[in-house]
Amino acid sequence: MKLKKSLFPILFAIFVITAGFSLTLGKYPVSIADMVRFFLYRAFHVGIMNAEVCNLFGSIFFDIRLPRILAAALIGSSLSVSGAAFQAMFVNPLVSPGLLGVLAGASFGAALSMVFCTSWFTVQICTFLFGLFAVLIAVGIAKMHKGNTILLLVLGGVISGAFFTSLLSVIKYIADPYNQLPAIVQWLMGGLSLVDYRTLLIAGIPQVASIILITLFSGYLNALSMGDEEARALGISVERIRMFLIFLATVMSALTVVLAGMIGWVGLIIPHIARMLVGPDNKILVPACAFIGAVYLIVVDDVSRMLFNVEIPIGITTSLIGIPFFIIILRQAKKGWN
C-alpha cells in the first residue's frame, strides 16, 4: 500500500501531461517543441518568436483548444464523481448519474428552449433548471410513499426520466425539421465545440465546489453503501446527508449538459476503473475518480477530434469506447456483487 501516498501526485501528473499534450492535437499541426517555445516566450519572454506566429498559437491554444480541454476535464470529473457517489449511496455498482432523471430533464430543458428561445444563455439556464426539476420530481415521488427509500428513489427516477424523455420526443416532433431538429439532435449527441470561457467559469465553479464537497463527505459514502439502517446505527443522519449529496451530484451533472449536451457512460465506467485501480474505499476512490474521469474525457475528446476529418460528437465516442471497455472490465467489476 505504499502506492497510496504517491497516488495523487501521479494522477495529477498524468492529468497535466494529458491536458498539455492535448493542446498540441488538432487540425493545425503544433509540435510539442513549438508549444514549449511558445509558452516560454509568452510567460518569460525567453527565446525569439515571430509576432504573427505567436498570435496564431495564442488563438489556437487559448481560444480553441484550452476551453475544450478544460470543459472535457470538468465534465469527466463531474460525471465520474457523481457516478461514484450515486453507486455508493444507492448501494449498487450499476448506477450512473442519470439515475434520478437529471440528464433526461436537462436534455428536455435544452430542447425546449432551443425551440422557443433565441438566446444561448436562456438555453443554458433552462437546461440546468430542468435537470434540477427532474430530480426534484423523482425525490417528490419517493417522499410521497413510505417504505424503502432507496428503492422508491430509484423508482421515482425511472418515472421522472421516462416522463422527460417523452416530453423531449414531443419537442422533437414539433420542432422545425430544417433548423431546430438537427440542432437538438446534435446537442443530444454531445459536443464540446460550443464551450466558451464564460460558461466554463459559471459551470466550473459549482462543479469544482461539488467535487470538493463530495470528496470531503466521502467518508460517509462507505457507511451509506452498507444500507440505510446500518448507516443510521453508525450515527449518520442518512436522509439529510443523502439529500445533500444528491443535490450536489445533480447540480454537477446538470451542468455537464449545459456545457456539452448528453455524454453517457462516463459516470458508470470511470468509477469501476477507479475501483480496480485504487480499491473501493470512497475516501480515495472519489478524488481518484475526479482525476481519472478528467483524463478519460480529455483523451476521448482528442479521439473525437482527430480520428476522422469531421469531428464525431463526443457522446457517441464515449459510448463507442465505453461499451467494449465495460465488457472487458466486467469480469473484474462484478467481483463483490451479490
Next chain:
Amino acid sequence: MELKPLIRVEEMSFGYAEKMVLHYINLSVEAGEIVTLLGPNGCGKSTLIKLMLGLLRPASGRISFEGENIARLDTKSLARKIAYVPQTHKISFPYTVRDVVLMGRIPHKMFFFRYSGDDRNIVDDALERLSISHLANRAYTEISGGERQLTLIARALAQGARTFMMDEPASGLDYGNQLRLLDQIIKLSREGYTFIKSTHSPEHALWIADRAVMIKNGTIVADGRCDDVISSETLLRLYNARVNVLQFNGSFRVCVPQTICGCTKTGSLQGQTLALMAEEERYDDQKRSCCV
C-alpha cells in the same frame, strides 16, 4: 436506592402502517446482561431491536437508555452508546475488513472527517481482541460468514459502545462459527458489555444468556432467567413444536425434538427431565380437557 436499568422499555407499542407489530412492551435490561429474544418468525423481535437502536420511533410509550429517552438523543451520541451488529450480509463493494471496522469510528467524527492515527489504533485493537488482525487487509466480501460476523463485532467495539444489539447473529454461520461467536459474546460480556440478541435457537440462550425474553404476536409472553423460562412447555407454546429440554450429568442444557415425522424417540431420560416430561403431560392433559 434501586439500581437504574440500562435500557428501559415502558408501555411501548409500534406498528407499520395499519398493522400493529408490538403491543405495550415492558422490558428492562441491566448493564452487563446477556438478554436473548426468542420467538417465531414475524413475532416482532427484529422490530424491537430496531426500536431500541432508535432506528424506528415507537407509536406510544418510551424507550430510555441510562434514564434518557432515546428519542431525544441524536443519532450520533446514540451510536456511541449502542452498537448494531447486523446479520452477516453481503455488501456490494469489496471494502477491506479494516475499512469496515473503521466505519465504527464515524460517530466520533465531526462533519468533514479524516481518520486519525488514534482511530487506526482503536481499529487495530478491536481486530486484535477478536483475533482477526490477519484479516485486516482482506476484502470483506471474500471472507467467511463467521469472519464477517467477527468483523461486525470488531466494528461495534471500535464504535466505543458498551451495549450491542445483535439481530440473529448466528444465522448463516456454520456450526463451529456459531460456537465461536457464542465464545466471543461471553468473553465480552465478562468485560462488562451488554448484549441484546435475537436468535432462533433456544439452545444458544440456554448456553450463554442470562435472560430469555419470549415474544409472540407482538407481546412478551415470558421473561426471566433462561433456566426458568425455557422449558418444553414454553417452547411448545412459543413455537408450537414439541421438544424436550434435557441436561445430562453436568452438561449444558439441550433441546431435543420429541417426534420427527411420526417417529418418536424419547430415549432414557435423567431425573430432572423426567419431571419436565411429567409436567408436559399434565399440560397436554389440560389442553385436551380444554378441548373437550
